[in-house]
Amino acid sequence: MSDLASQRPTRIRVDLDALAENLRGIRRHTGKPVMGIVKANAYGHGLVPVARHLEAQGIDQLGVAFVEEGIALRRAGVRAPILVMGGVYGKQLQDFVTHDLEITVSSVDKLRLAEAAAEAAGRQAVVHLKIDTGMERVGVHSYSCQGLIDAAFASRGCVVKGVYSHLACADDPAHPMTAQQTARFAEACAHVERACARSGAPMPIRHLANSGGVLHFPDTWLDMVRPGIALYGALPDPASNDPIGLKPVLALTSRVVYFKVVRAGATVSYGATWTAGTDTRVITIPIGYGDGWPRALSSKGEVLVRGLRKPIVGRVCMDQFMVDLGPEGTAYNEDEVVLIGAQDGESIRVEAVAERAGTIPYEILTGLNERIPRGYVGG
Template identity: 55%
Template structure:
């Protein structure tokens, strides 16, 4: 089926499925352990279903999501691979998860009791991952109090312990001592299985920071999210693997005009042209997830050259200063990605917007069409 991109909104996201698969392959080869592909929050803005399918095709053993709705959407789409809900599952959603064979995070003894009661009522075992808090203070039992939770889970016929896990708070900082402390606490909690002669479930700890900076955290499975999309988890991380950004954000010039010196541009007239110049208008704005913090900061690519953002970002449009040379309506604009050898990375944009790549990615709105590419060709629009 050929896809007509002509009639599509010109402000759009391009997602390279081959790049995502390549990134996952690099991570798998590098770590040599099974991989849980993290596809929560609409696969970091890339689109839940296409990325989940691609991750499994690329050899991911398991998918990780944040909330039951995401897991159930994957099941409803026919994905039968193991899926873990990483967050605490609300009591009212336990039955749907257990019924669908979705693996659930158990963050406490009362949480376990709830899950077991629901499982017994359904006559179906709950597949659980015990969550240990080793220093993030988010969800999970404190490492030193893991034993009663493990005992209770082992004692129940309504529970199968698939995994035991924790989350690293500072693994994007290669020099932080926190990760070693968290690892030590986690391993000591896991040791309880050995001590009582019970089978060790899958131990998993490493997010992208752990994968990149702390090989000792890889254990039995890794859970990379942001790095699989080709984005660095933190400023101090250096790319050791040849991971490439999966997502590009593109638009076209909607309008271009010459302006005289000292012309005010945009809401609040906060930017004035320093001399005679040309102003081009780009048809996307903070309503699409293009942060308003980028007002008069940063740039976009037109003709392979950086053009500075002029004035405040509007909800649906923003303006750039294109200098002495006019640009034509319809010309391609790259906000994130490559054009004629020039590149703007999301990490750079995030820094200018005072945030992180994670937030920019997950804020890309549903109003932006997502064009999926394979072998350089569009294969699907989402």
């Protein structure tokens, strides 16, 4: 962090001890090896520091979305196995092999590209076969996967380390689609077992459970689980349960940079969408949608000031927003303001922020961008 960034009053605090505790809780709950998902800047928590800490905690595997994320981790000295889960772009495959990154293979054509990259590098490529059980995003359909499976186990250039799919509705413990997807994946894995028997290869790691699966569906745990947002102490959906006791890892705070009395009838911020009903005290907070704080929180969101919930008023600006303290409210310049986190016995969770913004916790966390300095505690 630069000296200038370290002086910014708006900052993210990442609690590495809470991260480690969540990992331990997921391990206790499932009894399975864990692939920690660190894509999208570790859900806004910081790709390299989070991955390094997870590696220090003995994480079994890391998962990223793009090859660039995997390369960044390798260049930072992270040696844990890394699976790149996104769709394969042929011109990048040499980078996978060069940087010892595991490849998601979702078709025979992608398998051939991986074989060619492996041959060019003079080594084998490590692959995970992706089965589409209902997401319709990336993966060979479960009902037509046998050709890919047979080709993969016949390949000399590729080693099949894993086979996986992705759950579309596991965030909701009552949704019937998860059972359907689990059954389809089991049928695909039966093809894999037969291919292993013919080839003499060991059975690859079967992984299916995302955060929703970890929380709600033990049948999806199989050989490894893949928690993402749960690892960071947030629930994936308002319908989700938390049998683990997850601890929020991220806090977002700022400071008061201006205080004024706004007279009754005056409007606040762009568009004059909020009008003071009486003389009131308004403060300005130096963070806005340019940092990833959602404009959808205009006149909807809340913050904590001196342990009290106070409403955001007017439109959130690119770099600032305003908060109404009320006619008798008190705050001074440089007082702490909590956007996500706890203060004096009160707390605002990211799930609540997402609900007020009309979105999901994933979008709130991953939207917090690099303009906001991050500090790490614990670990």
